[in-house]
Amino acid sequence: MKKFKIDRNIPKMFKIWFVIPFVIILIAAAVFTGYAVSYKDISKGMNIGTDFAGGSVVNVVLGEDELSDSSKYNKHLDTIKDVLQDDEIAKQVVEIAKEKYDITIDASAVKATISYSQKSDSGASMALVVKYDNISKTYDPNNELTGERNTLIEEKIKEIYSEENGYKNVSVTMSNIGATASESLINTAIISLAISLAIILVYVIIRFELWSGLAAVIALIHDVAIMVALTIAFHIQVNSSFIAAMITIVAYSINNTIIIFDRVRENNKIEKKLNTNAIIDNFEIADKSTKQSMTRTINTTVTTMFAIVIFAIIGTASVREFALPVIFGLIAGFYSSVFISPALYALMKNAGDKWKRERASKATPTFVGQKKKKNA
Amino acid sequence: MIKSKSIVLPIVFLAVFSILIILGTVFAFVSLDNGELGVYNYNAYPTRIKLGLDLSGGAYAVYRVDRDNLPDSMTDGENDEQEIEMAIEGTRASLESLLFNKGYTEAQVSVYGDTIRVEVPDVEDPERIFELIGRPSSLEFKEYTDAETVNDTLMTGDEIAETGVIYNSETGYYEVALKFTSAGSDKFADITSDLTGKYLGIYINGEYVMHATVSEAITGGQCTISGSYSYEDAYDLAVQIQAGTFPLQLIMEESSTLTATLGDSAIRAGVIAGLVGLALIMIYLIAIYRLMGVAASLALAYYTMTYVFFLAVFPWVQLTLSGIAGILLSIGMAVDANVIIFERIKEEYAKGKSMRMSVSEGFKRSLGAIIDGNVTTIIGAVVLMLVGASTIKGFGITLLIGIILSLITSLLITRIVLKAIMAFHSEKHASMYALKRVVEDDDDDNVSETEQTEVSEKNKGGVTA
Numbered sequence: 001m002k003k004f005k006i007d008r009n010i011p012k013m014f015k016i017w018f019v020i021p022f023v024i025i026l027i028a029a030a031v032f033t034g035y036a037v038s039y040k041d042i043s044k045g046m047n048i049g050t051d052f053a054g055g056s057v058v059n060v061v062l063g064e065d066e067l068s069d070s071s072k073y074n075k076h077l078d079t080i081k082d083v084l085q086d087d088e089i090a091k092q093v094v095e096i097a098k099e100k101y102d103i104t105i106d107a108s109a110v111k112a113t114i115s116y117s118q119k120s121d122s123g124a125s126m127a128l129v130v131k132y133d134n135i136s137k138t139y140d141p142n143n144e145l146t147g148e149r150n151t152l153i154e155e156k157i158k159e160i161y162s163e164e165n166g167y168k169n170v171s172v173t174m175s176n177i178g179a180t181a182s183e184s185l186i187n188t189a190i191i192s193l194a195i196s197l198a199i200i201l202v203y204v205i206i207r208f209e210l211w212s213g214l215a216a217v218i219a220l221i222h223d224v225a226i227m228v229a230l231t232i233a234f235h236i237q238v239n240s241s242f243i244a245a246m247i248t249i250v251a252y253s254i255n256n257t258i259i260i261f262d263r264v265r266e267n268n269k270i271e272k273k274l275n276t277n278a279i280i281d282n283f284e285i286a287d288k289s290t291k292q293s294m295t296r297t298i299n300t301t302v303t304t305m306f307a308i309v310i311f312a313i314i315g316t317a318s319v320r321e322f323a324l325p326v327i328f329g330l331i332a333g334f335y336s337s338v339f340i341s342p343a344l345y346a347l348m349k350n351a352g353d354k355w356k357r358e359r360a361s362k363a364t365p366t367f368v369g370q371k372k373k374k375n376a
Numbered sequence: 377m378i379k380s381k382s383i384v385l386p387i388v389f390l391a392v393f394s395i396l397i398i399l400g401t402v403f404a405f406v407s408l409d410n411g412e413l414g415v416y417n418y419n420a421y422p423t424r425i426k427l428g429l430d431l432s433g434g435a436y437a438v439y440r441v442d443r444d445n446l447p448d449s450m451t452d453g454e455n456d457e458q459e460i461e462m463a464i465e466g467t468r469a470s471l472e473s474l475l476f477n478k479g480y481t482e483a484q485v486s487v488y489g490d491t492i493r494v495e496v497p498d499v500e501d502p503e504r505i506f507e508l509i510g511r512p513s514s515l516e517f518k519e520y521t522d523a524e525t526v527n528d529t530l531m532t533g534d535e536i537a538e539t540g541v542i543y544n545s546e547t548g549y550y551e552v553a554l555k556f557t558s559a560g561s562d563k564f565a566d567i568t569s570d571l572t573g574k575y576l577g578i579y580i581n582g583e584y585v586m587h588a589t590v591s592e593a594i595t596g597g598q599c600t601i602s603g604s605y606s607y608e609d610a611y612d613l614a615v616q617i618q619a620g621t622f623p624l625q626l627i628m629e630e631s632s633t634l635t636a637t638l639g640d641s642a643i644r645a646g647v648i649a650g651l652v653g654l655a656l657i658m659i660y661l662i663a664i665y666r667l668m669g670v671a672a673s674l675a676l677a678y679y680t681m682t683y684v685f686f687l688a689v690f691p692w693v694q695l696t697l698s699g700i701a702g703i704l705l706s707i708g709m710a711v712d713a714n715v716i717i718f719e720r721i722k723e724e725y726a727k728g729k730s731m732r733m734s735v736s737e738g739f740k741r742s743l744g745a746i747i748d749g750n751v752t753t754i755i756g757a758v759v760l761m762l763v764g765a766s767t768i769k770g771f772g773i774t775l776l777i778g779i780i781l782s783l784i785t786s787l788l789i790t791r792i793v794l795k796a797i798m799a800f801h802s803e804k805h806a807s808m809y810a811l812k813r814v815v816e817d818d819d820d821d822n823v824s825e826t827e828q829t830e831v832s833e834k835n836k837g838g839v840t841a
Contacts, residue, residue, distance in 0.1 A: 119635040178488040184469060192763035196756040207748055244698035244771050251756040251775060252709055255749040259716060262745035299715045304708030307653025311704055315645040318638055322697050
């Protein structure tokens, strides 16, 4: 097994380490703006799923014979997909928007995308259920335009599944459904994240020290921020399971940081025993601790990655949509525990120590005339 | 040299442990039909894990708010629509908590205008609970004097936070347990203190159900309704009473079944990813830590089995896509503690300690870090369980089970297995445990190396300055 021989002091290179997350966030912001501008709609900057935004549902009763077989099922699903993306319908909706509601909207913003499909009921009344997104609230706050569009979609589907085309008794119904991830769900998720962070902060401060606690929590916020940023940058759909993914990452990522700070705690003890008077170089301690735990940090990140990466590779598109943010979070967690939190710790602790020394020197008049060292 | 006596116990232990893991693996994949091998129907235990809507489908119901039966405050012409809107949101929240309490942790409730759509995974006969929600019951507490007299209502069921079913072993019947809100608890305490020595009667939908002597003021915020209920009756009543506390009455418009949105392919991908991931982790561990890796691999197999088993057994667990990913991550994280311990053991050995001393020192010295790291994760899981809404709550439970099991496996199981394996070897076999006396590079205690780094760092600084 190879050891990690890096001569440079990792935390001291903090300027580089701190810039990279900001670059990622900037890229995400650029992608966000790009999508928002191209759709002329700020809410389209992020790919938000129907879990959060609500949507429309079309129910087509085709019976078990047409739906049990997966190739037939997919054929029907494609038919509906085509209707939802139909240029003619989009054009009509754009006209209605202009004439009836005085709204200027792009045809691309009118076309619906499917969030999922499933089967409902059984036997002859088995139906194909397709859930798709509504027209953005920015244009259509009361879902009036969505209603107009859905009527057109319903007519078109009915036309396709009419008796002239050889179908019998195919009933098509449309309905609206609200967001399943309610505001209260999102709120409680954010509240519980905030409470967890606060308790973790207190715990780390008690078990370690103030600077470790602050650095650990900032690192966690970094992980979540990078996870969201990369999800935006790759325009991956965000739905309610994304919240679960975020929580998982916070819960696991803190581990990495704690292990390094455990070394810092130990090395500080050793250092204090060895030289009681000297000023402790926090960058040196942070660097030493990071390198001592490096093998472990890498090994754990690798073992955690194995299964989830395979899951993302062999899974379907929706599986990938969920697994990718988790992988982003794991990478962000590794990055922050090696490059961000030790550096933050050293920076803050140095500043804290300096402040303490200055206060002490002010208290003792003999040192007043002494010049401060410029070296950090 | 190794004494023959000292290896008997380790041999027995390792044999039993291996058989346990093999059996656990076999029973995880094999199902037996009635009659085969003379046992009852046995389904592989992982198949008993309850699945969420996205993986197994379920049933849905659509309710419409009963506009003809609105409370007075919503028909008095003052901010009616706003009040109704708030009441719908309140009903939705009550509905979510009712479904969670009754075991539908992964239920989804969405509101659109006047309609509330409920989707629940296919567990415990969802159609029945849909029916019950549409037939709410009103509960009233009145003083009871005799069978004929009906006294004034002292309190209604609106102040009930939660209902449940409990078994009374004395009577052999089931009872409905009521838990009041904090305001309700105070009110109930007042009523019972007023009625001390008299009878308190419970009326459901205006009909007398039971009465009991009030011996003292009841301040605990709880009471039970005892009748000669079967479990089903008590359950139905509990659901109906809780539905009766909703701000609005609901009428069921339609209900039907739904198939999974992700389904088998996601589960299959999860199982394959889990197995391949597990194999890769084991290979990786053994490649790096040799026999220590073998001990960790055995412990990991044990962890995965028990975790899956507990997920199948615990009633609150309904596995969704995020749950699968959570399990996959937890397998990787479960070896984390072992990696920390093994790194410490290697350090201790490098310092010159004996193999066995290094092992016990390694376990001892990494305990602090492992406890601290896991406590922070447990904090997260517990907060999710206490604060989070339905789905998040279930997720917290899954997370917590995983952490506790992984702590047990890494601190206890690995240690016992490692010691048992080590019983076969002496100091000269250290290389089989990836243990070396010399640290190859800048890894900790090598003081001269650290000094050198410091010097070179300063030199560099000098040149650029």
